[in-house]
Amino acid sequence: MMIEIHDDINVDEYNKLRVEVGWEIKNPLIVEKAIRNSTIIKKATYDSKTVGMARAIGDGMSYLLVDVVVSSKYQKQGIGKKLVNSIIDAIKNETMAGEYSTINLISIRGMEKFYESCGFEAVPFGYNGKGMRIKIEK
Template sequence: MYQYFNGLIIREGTEGVPADQVEELFKDAGWVRNTPDWQKEKFTLIFKNSTWAFTVWDEDEMIGMVRVISDQIMAANIMDLIVSSKYRGKGIGQKLVEICVQKLPHGDWFAHTSANNFSFYERCGFEVKDLSENGTCSYYGYVKARKSGHRRA
């Protein structure tokens, strides 16, 4: 599946995600420095072992990504949401979260992140339950469904 967003392409899929471009995004985010060659396959395997994944492309450059681990019924966890520093502030991250939540709109969504990302997740409709240095932001789809009249209990 492909979607277009502000001149970019968002691709859904856990197969064929290029490890070198994932590593570049991780470096840009400050999550890795120098990955030994024998460990580089992890950048492909993390996608193969995910439930859902979305990558954002500007022509041949992957400029954003998100992975989701889920039981596909009740709960899902947003993993590794990254947007290249050159593209931040353009709504790409929020679009990725929106697409994720659409996969399980009445389920419980969680994003374990650092405190500096809490306001981002709040703008995406998540609640911050733990105000310590790191915590889990949550989005309860069943509560939202009840409030909007789509579910009674």
């Protein structure tokens, strides 16, 4: 299987992938803003079909890995790992010599082992406390 990685995604591709894994569709205006404000976007294609994506938002020192999604039909084939590694590589390339960057994420329950296989460590460890989250709804 020849998977290609691209540095873009559009609103329709984004929402289609969400539906394929059982997530809800997001408002296209919000998706467009999220895509525009993403620091790094990676899209996986197979035979010109979008089969996965991942995004990172960040400021050059700290990044948040979000929206790692692989179509249900294409899971367990290394595509997610390829997407995550392409984001890690992009951040490595942007990190200045002698400096470091951090990549944070909140895993969906049950996917922790996948992220550990990509080099992430479960929090808390070292001086890190528990990951935390607040959901704002209107």
